[in-house]
Amino acid sequence: MDASAWIAVVREDGEAAGYLEPVTSDYDVVQPRSVLGHVAGEQSGYLAGEDLQCERVISKLIKPRKLKYAPGALSGPLAILEVSPHGIMVADALLVKALAPSEKAIVSWPDVEHCHEPAVSGP
Template identity: 55%
Template sequence: MDISTWLTVKRDDNEIVGYLEPLDAAYDKVRPRSVLGHPVVDACDYMDGEELLLERGIGELADHWTLHAEDHRGQVPLAILEVSANGIVVADALLTKALAPTERIIVPWPDVESRLIPCRGA
């Protein structure tokens, strides 16, 4: 997926809260994407998309996640440690909280394949 056309949406403090993926050349219709690269809604106009991302914020980074069921680590609650162009670094949420050594898993950023899914019951 070509992400070179995605527009970064930042809060007043310069924190990135998401991206707008253009769905047409004039950017009249966009697909808002979270900081992880997940679609937030299918399509909306530019101003609505920007406002949606600003209101939504980055709270999802504090949530627990799991890897898609096809992955052998599918049901382990994961904490997001880092999000950058180099990838989304996650690790076992309980071991991380206990400051215990644990394997770091890198999911490519943006996660357009939705390998990371919200952890149920966490």
């Protein structure tokens, strides 16, 4: 799936809230997607989709995650450090909380084909 036509939804504080994927060529109908590229609600009109994304809470990213195929140092609970077009950077959640050095890993995204589902999963 080509994500190049997706429109980023940015909250007033500058935080990326997600994306709107056009379903119709005029963006009259869009598919809201999370910052991870996964479907985040029903298809809707552009403004309704934008409002939905702005109301979404980033707290879902704050919860510890696990990698399905993790190297030993990253087999426990992980914290998401950064989400960017280059991937999702994760590290040991307990070490991050303690501000201690930790091995980091990059998980590719957006995983719109769910190739890695649930490579990064919730508790």
